[in-house]
Amino acid sequence: MDNGQNKAGVEAFLPIARPATGxxxxxxxxxxxxxxxxxxxxxxxxxxxxxxxxxxxxxxxxxxxxxxxxxxxxxxxxxxxxxxxxxxxxxxxxxxxxxxxxxxxxxxxxxxxxxxxxxxxxxxxxxxxxxxxxxxxxxxxxxxxxxxxxxxxxxxxxxxxxxxxxxxxxxxxxxxxxxxxxxxxxxxxxxxxxxxxxxxxxxxxxxxxxxxxxxxxxxxxxxxxxxxxxxxxxxxxxxxxxxxxxxxxxxxxxxxxxxxxKLDRFIDERRQLADHYDARLQSIDWIRAPERPDHAGHSLQAYVATIDPLRAPVSRNRALAVLQEKKIGARPGTHAVVALEAYRREFGVDPQRFPGAMAAEAQSIALPLHNEMGCADVDRVVEALEKAE
Known part of the structure; x- marks a missing residue:
C-alpha cells in the first residue's frame, strides 16, 4: 500500500478490488x-x-x-x-x-x-x-x-x-x-x-x-x-x-x-484505509460508514457503506453511476437472494417479508478497498461522492 499516494495516477481507473501479488x-x-x-x-x-x-x-x-x-x-x-x-x-x-x-x-x-x-x-x-x-x-x-x-x-x-x-x-x-x-x-x-x-x-x-x-x-x-x-x-x-x-x-x-x-499486514493496511474513509465520510451526512464494533475483529474484505435515501441528493444507483463516470469502481453490497427470480419462482418467496435485506440491497454501496491503493485514493472517492448530483 502506498501511504497517501495514488499508485495509478489521478486519471487512472480505480477498481473496487485488486489482488496484491508480487x-x-x-x-x-x-x-x-x-x-x-x-x-x-x-x-x-x-x-x-x-x-x-x-x-x-x-x-x-x-x-x-x-x-x-x-x-x-x-x-x-x-x-x-x-x-x-x-x-x-x-x-x-x-x-x-x-x-x-x-x-x-x-x-x-x-x-x-x-x-x-x-x-x-x-x-x-x-x-x-x-x-x-x-x-x-x-x-x-x-x-x-x-x-x-x-x-x-x-x-x-x-x-x-x-x-x-x-x-x-x-x-x-x-x-x-x-x-x-x-x-x-x-x-x-x-x-x-x-x-x-x-x-x-x-x-x-x-x-x-x-x-x-x-x-x-x-x-x-x-x-x-x-x-x-x-x-x-x-x-x-x-x-x-x-x-x-x-x-x-x-x-x-x-x-x-x-x-x-501477508494476511496480518493486509488487514492492517485495510484498517488504515477504512479509518480514513470513516473520517472523510463524516463530511457527507447521507452516507453511513460500516459498523465496526470493538468485539468484532473485522477483516474488511469490503468497505460497505449505506446511503440514507431520505437525505441523499441522489439514489444509490446514481451514486454508483457518478463514481463510474469518475473512473471509480463501486458496487452494491450484494443482493437480496429472496428477490432473485429462481427463488421467487421455485419457493414462492415474498421479498417484502424481508425489509432488512431489501433495504440493504437498495441502499448498500461497496467502495474501493484493496491493498494496492492509498489514502489519496480514498480522498478521490469521497470527493466524487461530495459532488454527486
Whole structure:
C-alpha cells in the first residue's frame, strides 16, 4: 500500500478490488512447476497446516471454492431432502444454492441492516422441527452474532460459518472458522487473500474432518499423492461414498500460502484505509460508514457503506453511476437472494417479508478497498461522492 499516494495516477481507473501479488507468488508457482506435481500434493498440505494454525482449528482442507466448501459442509452434516437450512436473506446466491443442490429447502431469515448479518430474533422465529442447520454468513468480513445464535438454537443444530469474506476475522478474540461446527472460506480475487479461485473448509470435529477429506476427493479412501508415492501405486483406492472432485491444485496452494503470510499486514493496511474513509465520510451526512464494533475483529474484505435515501441528493444507483463516470469502481453490497427470480419462482418467496435485506440491497454501496491503493485514493472517492448530483 502506498501511504497517501495514488499508485495509478489521478486519471487512472480505480477498481473496487485488486489482488496484491508480487515476485513471491511468482517464485512459489515456479517451484511447483519445477516439482512436476501440480495437483493436490505437498503444497496443499503445507497451506492447510498454516491455515489451520492461523484460524485456531484442528483441521483445514483446501478445495476449489467457498461454494464447494459450503456444499461439502452440508453433505457431511447429512443435509438432504425434507431438511430445512436457515440462510440469510441478504448474501451472495451461493449460500442458498448449496442448500438446493443438497435437495433441502433454504429458509430465508432477515438481517440487521446495520451489521448486514443475521437477525437472531428472525432466526428464532424461523426454527421448525425440520431445521437441520444454520448458515451464518460473516458478510464483508464482520462476524455474525455467533453467541446469540448459539443461545437460540436447540441442541444438535449445527452452525456452518460462511466465512467467504472473513479470512483473518475474529469474534471476541476467537478466529473465524473456529466458531461453528464447520467454517467455509473463499480465496476469490475480491477477498483479502487469493489464489485466483479456491476455498478452505475448517473444523475441530475429527469425524467431520475425515468425511470432508474423503468427499472432496471423489470419495476415495486415499489421496492420489499418498497412493502414487506409496509402495503399491497401481492399487486403486476403495470408494465407499459418492464424492466430488473438489481438490485444490498445488499451484493455487503455493500462491495462497504466500498470501496467507501477508494476511496480518493486509488487514492492517485495510484498517488504515477504512479509518480514513470513516473520517472523510463524516463530511457527507447521507452516507453511513460500516459498523465496526470493538468485539468484532473485522477483516474488511469490503468497505460497505449505506446511503440514507431520505437525505441523499441522489439514489444509490446514481451514486454508483457518478463514481463510474469518475473512473471509480463501486458496487452494491450484494443482493437480496429472496428477490432473485429462481427463488421467487421455485419457493414462492415474498421479498417484502424481508425489509432488512431489501433495504440493504437498495441502499448498500461497496467502495474501493484493496491493498494496492492509498489514502489519496480514498480522498478521490469521497470527493466524487461530495459532488454527486
Amino acid at each position: 515476485p513471491e507468488e511468482i517464485e512459489a508457482v515456479r517451484k511447483v512447476l519445477e516439482s512436476g506435481w501440480l495437483t493436490q500434493g505437498p503444497f496443499v498440505a503445507e497451506f492447510e497446516k498454516a491455515f489451520a494454525s492461523r484460524h485456531g482449528v484442528k483441521h483445514a482442507f483446501a478445495v476449489t471454492s467457498c461454494t464447494s466448501a459450503l456444499h461439502l459442509a452440508l453433505v457431511v452434516l447429512g443435509i438432504g431432502p425434507g431438511d430445512e437450512v436457515l440462510v440469510p436473506a441478504f448474501t451472495w446466491v451461493a449460500t442458498a444454492n448449496v442448500v438446493v443442490h443438497c435437495g433441502a429447502k433454504p429458509v430465508f431469515v432477515d438481517i440487521n441492516p446495520g451489521s448486514f448479518n443475521l437477525n437472531p430474533d428472525a432466526v428464532s422465529a424461523a426454527l421448525t422441527e425440520r431445521t437441520k442447520a444454520v448458515i451464518a454468513v460473516h458478510l464483508f468480513g464482520r462476524i455474525a452474532p455467533m453467541d446469540e445464535l448459539r443461545a437460540i438454537l436447540p441442541e444438535g443444530i449445527p452452525i456452518v460459518e460462511d466465512a467467504a469474506c472473513a479470512i483473518g476475522a475474529s469474534y471476541s478474540g476467537r478466529p473465524a472458522g473456529s466458531l461453528g461446527e464447520i467454517g467455509c472460506f473463499s480465496l476469490h480475487p475480491r477477498k483479502v487473500v487469493t489464489c485466483g479461485e479456491g476455498g478452505v473448509v475448517t473444523t475441530n470435529d475429527d469425524e467431520l474432518a475425515q468425511l470432508i477429506d474423503t468427499y472432496r476427493n471423489h470419495g476415495a479412501s486415499v489421496s492420489e499423492e499418498v497412493r502414487h508415492r506409496g509402495g503399491r501405486p497401481w492399487e486403486l483406492p476403495a470408494f465407499k461414498v459418492f464424492g466430488f472432485n473438489y481438490r485444490m491444485t498445488d499451484i493455487q496452494a503455493a500462491i495462497a500460502q504466500v498470501q496467507l503470510r
